[in-house]
Amino acid sequence: MAKFIHISKIDAAKRQLEIAIGLFLNNSDPVSIHTLALSAHTLLRDLSKQQGLKSLIKDEMYEDVREEQKKRFIKMISEATNFFKHADNDPEKLLKFYIDQTEFFLWDTCRMYYIITKESPPLIRLFNMWFLVKYPKTLLDEKNQKLIINFSKDIPLNWKNRAQFLEWLPFLYSNIGRE
Helix, strand or coil: CCCCCCCCHHHHHHHHHHHHHHHHHCCCCHHHHHHHHHHHHHHHHHHHHHCCCCCHHHHHHHHCCCHHHHHHHHHHHHHHHHHHHCCCCCCCCCCCCCCCHHHHHHHHHHHHHHHHHCCCCHHHHHHHHHHHHHCHHHCCCHHHHHHHHHHHHHCCCCCCCHHHHHHHHHHHHHCCCCC
């Protein structure tokens, strides 16, 4: 008897995203993390488009790029993803992979997941905590910037020690629904 599961696109994206975050916080393989993150990002971006929403990285930033630089921009943000998926044109090529870009794709993916589902599962909240501790000035809203900076002072979390953030996971699971 064949075993199978029924799975929706949103559930597939959530699973890929949560596994990518878990691997990321455990300092696992950056290629695997990027591949999972971008797979979830692609699913959520497609679902977002159907609702008239956009990815910050692939849509909104693209709109702000000068016309003569658009091809270069797309190549830059898609190069690693395409490299990890295809070997038909360049089987011997070496890639200079900037692993920090994955952090921004994870953040954008978390953002799209929340906008679509209005859910903020513990692992996604945990990644957002890490991201905002590392990049506190990413938020445009000064009030939220100050909140994150003060949070970082009160609870000394070091973004360089990603695994330290996993210690917060039981707390986040115990407070589901109390946001």
